[in-house]
Amino acid sequence: MLREARVYDKSEVYQLWKQSYPTLDRNYLNFYFKHLFDSGVCLIEEKDQKIVSSLQMNRHVLHFHGRKLVCGFLCGVSTSPDYRRRGYMRKLTESMLDEAAHTHLITLVPAFQPRLYEPFGFHTIYYQKQYMIKKEELNKVTIQNVSYSAELKELLEVYQKFTSRFDGFYERTLDSYEMMQKELVATQKQMVIYRDENKEVKGYLIFGMKNGEVHVEEAIYLDSIALLRMLKCAIGKAEEIFINVSPSEKLEKLFPLAIPKKNSYIMAHINNYELFNKLFCCDISSVKEAFALLHKPLWIHETY
Structure with a gap:
């Protein structure tokens, strides 16, 4: 039973x-x-008096081509091993997309398994680039004006300035950053902040350890000095640091020896093409065409 x-x-x-x-x-x-x-x-599927499959959808506000759209984000696709290959995931996904068609235009999902979602009309629209930066490439960089604390308002303001260069990003609020701080505490990750000579926040990095390596999960910065100094602080005593950024961020200009690795990150589904075309005065029939309308590069780094 699905409910x-x-x-x-x-x-x-x-x-x-x-x-x-x-x-x-x-x-x-x-x-x-x-x-x-x-x-x-x-949504869950019950069988034999227990939950055997589930699918979660969270709603967010997405900046898209000059408008703010409510979007859905699918996560937590899970089926008990003994009940796999019985069509439960398909049933849950179809039901969730049917509901989404009545509430918002775009549904997103992590692109870790593209073939799983392509049959439902999802298309990969966003990739991340991962750079591995060696410690010696930061030897001449100082950590001057880098600290570990900032007001929520300061973090939100620098995020808004950074994302003004992009499209497809989430609308964040002070509550978003309050939740982010709770997540950092719970997952034992860290945040470093860079301020300029006027004490104004010009960027922050969120990073943590993964398999003994330092990984930057989010990099918000307004200039290269901010990024370099925060990376210098985050790398600590490690020999290298990994950082994920959008395809439009050319870190090889700062690190000529760093060769980025491209990874699929987000897939999208257009829930109602007729309404989409009416809203944006266009005539698209695919996810690829919909996102081609954007005049700025995408930046989508959310995980839920």
């Missing part, structure tokens, strides 16, 4: 996610179910 999850299903869905994502950081999983799970819509 929407209720409060008393939460612990069982948690165990299903835990079983389906054995490599997912447990601290992050605990954070998600404590602070975020209840704010989304979760």
Whole structure:
């Protein structure tokens, strides 16, 4: 039986996610179910008096071609190993997309398994570039004006300035950054901030350890000095640091020896082409054509 999850299903869905994502950081999983799970819509499939499959959809405001659109973000696709290959994921996805067609124009999903979502009309629209930067490339950089704290308002303001160069990004609020700080504490990640000579925040980095390596998960910066100094601080005693950025960010200009690795990151689905065409005065019939309308490069680094 397919239905929407209720409060008393939460612990069982948690165990299903835990079983389906054995490599997912447990601290992050605990954070998600404590602070975020209840704010989304979760569909579940029950079989043999237990939850055997689930799918979560969170809603956000997306900046898209001069408008602010409510979008859906699918995550937590999970099916118990004993019940896989029975069509439960397809059933949940079709049901969720049917609901999405009545509430918003665009649905996003992580592009970790493109072939899983392509049959439903999803298309990969966003890639990340990962650079590996060696410590010696930062030898001449100082950490002057780099600190570990900032007001939420300052973080939001620098994010808004940074994303003004892009399109396809989430609308963030002070609540977004309050939640981000809770996530940093829960997952033991860190944030470094760079201020200019006038004490104005010009950027921040979020980073943590992954398999013994330093990984930057989000880099917000208004100039190259901010980025370089924050990377210098984040790398610490490590020999190298990994950073994920958008395709339009050319870090090889700062690090000529760094060769980026391209990774699929976000897929999109247009839920109602007729309404989309009416809203944007166009005549598109595919996800690729829809995102080709944008005049600025994409920047989508969200995970839920």
